[in-house]
Amino acid sequence: MHLHILGICGTFMGGLALIARAAGHTVTGCDAGVYPPMSTQLEEQGIRLIEGFAADQLSLKPDLFIIGNVVSRGNPLMEAILDAGLPYVSGPQWLGEQVLGGQHVLAVAGTHGKTTTSSMLAWILEYAGLEPNFLIGGIARDLKVSARYGPGRQWFVIEADEYDTAFFDKRSKFVHYRPRTAILNNLEYDHADIFPDLAAIETQFHHLVRTIPSNGLIIRPRPDEALDRVLARGCWSPVEAFGPGGHWQHAPRNGDPCHFDVVLDGSPLGTIGWNIGGEHNRMNALAALAAARHAGVAPATGIQALSRFQGVKRRLELRGTVNQIKVYDDFAHHPTAIATTLEGLRRQVGKARILAVIEPRSNTMKLGTMAARLPQALEQADQVFCFGATSGKHALGWNPAEVLAPMGTRASSYDDLDTLVEAIAAQARAGDSILVMSNGGFGGIHQKLLDRL
Template identity: 25%
Template sequence: MSQISSLDKIHFISIGGSVMHNLAIALHLKGFLVTGSDDEIYEPSASRLEKYDLLPSVTGWFPEKITADLSAVILGMHARQDNPELAKAKELGIKVYSYPEYIFEQSQNKQRVVIAGSHGKTTITSMILHVLNYNKRVFNYLVGAQIEGFDNMVKLSEEAPLIVIEGDEYFTSPLDPTPKFMHYQPHIALISGIAWDHFNVFPTWESYVKQFELLADSLPKAGGIIFDETDDMLDVIGQKERPDVVSKPYHAHPYKIEDGKTILITPDNKEVPVLVFGNHNMKNISGAYAVCERLGITDDQFYEAIQSFKGASKRLELLGKNETVNIYRDFAHAPSKVEATTAALKEQYPDRTLVACAELHTFSSLNKSFLSQYRRKLKAADIAVVYYNPQTVEHKRLEPISEEDIRTAFKRDDLKVFTDSSEMVAFLKSLPWENANLLLMSSGTFGDLDLKTLATELLD
């Protein structure tokens, strides 16, 4: 590992990113002198940076911040190739890292575990961190969501023998189109599933699948690949012969549901109640179990710890409840996630009316030629709602889509489609909220709705 003095000065170009701001805080806590710039910083990044006095006083790019005494510059994905600070760093010959390259630089002497896949990777990573933490193991990590019991979502320390990284398949930086997960050079890689999304980055299904095959093929001798064998494409990649690489398939953990509670059935037939639910989360538990087993966690240690795992932030997060109604929000935006989350809630509470609302918010989900990927994905819902903002379509310079296009794509004639969030709220308030559950799925905000307030109003 490169030896770094506590007086190292690091500058972040695009410090407001979800991982970038966490990495900046982690280095600050290690004693580094950290500075940064960005042209827009949203919550929660802004207040978290401010707490450590790392929030830039003015937004924008300032080449004068790039000085010869900097040890390194870390470049975020949000910056552009012609960024003036980047130009200055190149001119001065300062080493420029993407954050995946920097994380690798800091963990060369550690065992590296990477959790990848189109869906479930944040939850699986969070489960592993929870189990290791519960069992007082010393480890480093990088994960994309807030988890209970962890203040910061990146930790780098000299003494940890292990780092667990949530690794995604998207471009590393404006200068580097390699998938981020390739830079970590894992010893153990888990791939949770492959479902084509990010139409703007990977225009074809084949180009998307190829990224995961490259990851699997990159494993070193004595490495291990852990994969969901129920995913047909992934099963082909996982079962491929790789000399001296251990291949470990998994499927949904055996479970039962009693009175709206999910109970795991362990290999020795014990019953272990858990707080998360849904077939997709039972797969996530199996994946986390397989990784923890490779890291020396015993069955007893795993099952004792997993009982208290509450889920990652915004993943089937309970916003409010009363005796007959539960209201959840979920980060689900891709078709496979919308389907899995909706099915999970219906399975958990089969006798309750399920109202499921999905916001189309990403470049892919608002793309006319991608919309058909949502076919029947809301079939588990009793009342299905889709919200989108036509201004977002315009802003992303996409072909306009109509309410009829969306109904046709989802293959559901009774689909309620809203382009005005206040009309969607009025519709939800008109429903009889008794013996019913509400699921709000989006990576956006449903047109700046305060979802917690909405939950309170519906429950009242």
């Protein structure tokens, strides 16, 4: 079957394309922003990419169009598909109906940590010899690709996003996945462009809970009041908790944050030693170990796997060092994630300076719904540089200079990328860490900074 994917360069749709290709389909696709690393991944797999959404793509005559949630009414190709009465389906629905059936699906949901926890879980299953299929919104160094599919395999790890499915299906993507093992990693307000409040997101998570069988397993953190409310609305599956007061806990070893003991119901299981910082990653590890145990992997094996885990690209990823100045890349784009990332880096560098560079690019951040939380989220940074375009697709609906005013001279804002790079370079000195945070390509700022330095 020939599938033509609209919005193919998004992390989910790009992974879907790789899976469809591995399943034996002919795959083509289009997007308004065809750029690496996803474009490189796709082209290496022989998937033809087309820039833009021109209506003349109907001439490809695919058997089915798969529609990403980046596509809305008014899109010229979508309008042509509708006018011609051609068959189309959302990406999550196609995946659920054509790929996930018959497999044990392990879904990782939550506001934060989905990609990292999914990668940890898939790596544990891989290390244990289970050869899982997976679809993850990032590339783990150990797994090398964001998606993999082999027909006939038993396990499928999927990053389960709460964002809406498509313009014609406003349910969260994850309701299509029907997991048997579900990690609900955390829950707070996000996606202000589609959810009016936290209660609306809780309803979607409750829809997910309703799909988990009674012989499945829900894994959730303690404490988390929003998840408490979700499960209070009805829960038909066993629940294992991790974190303070939960079944799964961690304990520091000799004050070293990169070595910690894993404890289950009061019994120590072993020690994880890795080079990944942050309390959030220790919690992610507990969730992954619990899910892997539900798939039959002994915790001791999971602990060995995580001790070899190398992390995920764009999660505090060191992009280069010039003149003793380190440049990091991180996907953080929500105040909580920004604060958590800075906290993790601060633990690594001690009293050395951190220059934080942010691009508020997500729909929630562009709308300004959480802008007021940024000064507090950025408190661990010594200097803050905010890039806010005043026009174009990613223009902000608020003034960064006003929002960051409480930070005084520690913060500055720019609407020109080259000017921003020069300003950062002028401030940077030996021993500094430059932390770039954005959920987009940010105009290739990482390499621009390394070249300028």
